[in-house]
Amino acid sequence: MSLNAVKSLPYQFAKPPGVLRLESGQTLGPVTLDYETYGMLNAERSNAILVLHALSGDAHAAGAHPETGALGWWDPMIGPGKAFDTDRYFVIASNVLGGCKGSTGPSSVNPATGKPYALEFPVITIGDMVEAQRHLIDHLGIHKLLCVAGGSMGGMQVLQWVASYPERVASAIPIATTLKHSPQQIAFDEVGRQAIMADPAWNNGQYYATGQPERGLAVARMIGHITYMSDQSMQEKFSRKLKNSDYSFSFTADFEVEGYLRYRGDNFVKRFDANSYLYITKAMDYFDQSGDKLIPPGKRVDTRFLVIAFQSDWLYPSYQSQDIVQLLRARQADSTYCEVASTYGHDAFLLEIDEQTHLIGHFLRKTFEDISAGGLR
């Protein structure tokens, strides 16, 4: 069963004379974050869970969208009786800073010029995204989050929350993610960015009056989709199946996989801003919580961790999750790790519902019990 999404008014902060100070040293303001909530905050304010989306996600994580009716990106996981059980917990889904889904990003109007920021928008980091979310959580009157959870780039934000505000996070669920991008992951991001910037329509980011670089952005998305699947899942989904009965002996999409990628690419350009793609992938590449950064040596963290990886995920291979676990062991943080057998590749965090529901459901219940018994420290 899916719930009705509660579309809150976007939250605006860092209004003049205030500013949001960014990691780069630059400032930004005012800042708007789009968010949705599901379930009810309890009287103790101890049941709040922050759910964080991946590269192209948005604040619509669950339920039917009040206008379009579309289900949220993690709808099978969030709702009554689901992993993030909205009968027990108050779930907040926030869009990221730098995005294009109702939050401040390069396509937003720069109050200084009255025109879209485009490349005037400062380069942002995962740390900046979390700083913006922290303003939202303060605004909602929540001191300590029961849990922060997310997959892929959402998982990076989870780790960043622990690094920035460990005392405000009772538990953390980083899924299919990493402490830092490997050269291979940076390389895929760079190819995507180059595809966008090589499109003449990109015009150095100044395309808001003329239309965005659709070809470049579509190619970036196609590359992305390849990395989100696995050899086996592509085999099962497409094999070498043809769209028509025979080869066309031309460069139209003969194979189903070609058609699928084109369809995905073309759809993506209708809903996503090319400059946002540049800024967000750059933020992912800059992210690095390895070594002593996540939890400094000698520091004890009370946060409980549930780390999840997927066997066939070659974009965020399980060794990267194991590196997280090893780091948590070294700091004696309470941690659980599971590598789920899946053939879906990186997409598994959106598709392997039963396993994640079991792991997350029990993990949250235990965390909530402990907190309710011990009170919020």
Place this chain on the structure above:
Amino acid sequence: MSIPTVRLDNRIIARLIPTESRVLDLGCGDGELLALLAREKKAKVQGVELNEQSIYQCVAKGLSVVHSNLDDGLKGYPDHSFDYVILNQSLQEVRNIDLLLREAFRVGRRAIIGFPNFGAWRARTTLFFSGKAPVTESLPHHWYDTPNLRFLTIKDFKQYAAENDLEILESHYLSSGGEIRLWPNLFAATAIFVISPFRHHG
């Protein structure tokens, strides 16, 4: 609701562990022992397990458990971060015993090791009379499907301990009928030892 019976070896191990100990169970299976220790000994427990389904069972019990292969070692755990490291029915499945035991005594003060005794009379007689690799209660697998890499007797283990400067602080021997004391290498199906690195005096 009926109370599920706790396995005898787990009950014995639980008795051996003082309250509020920090315990790491290597090859913790479905987490029965850890759950018992957490509940009855207020122990701070953690498990390591290779089998994915067992991970789900542990998580359902509210336990913290890491999905990994013991052959990958105990990297990350700080020195002396546990009072007890448990290797119950898992030592015989490990590839590099020396390395794992060195690691166990790096992260823990003491180890509790339990293993099926290949010297038990049932195993001996099967091999002797039928000429076939023994399949018994404590060695339930066939040669082609056993997870066991090693087949050792109580005598073998004692010799290993002596040669590697390990002190056996306590020994418990189990047969199908319960705990036994007499001629364990012949009558015990399973042995449980509490060991620590030998402290040289003087």
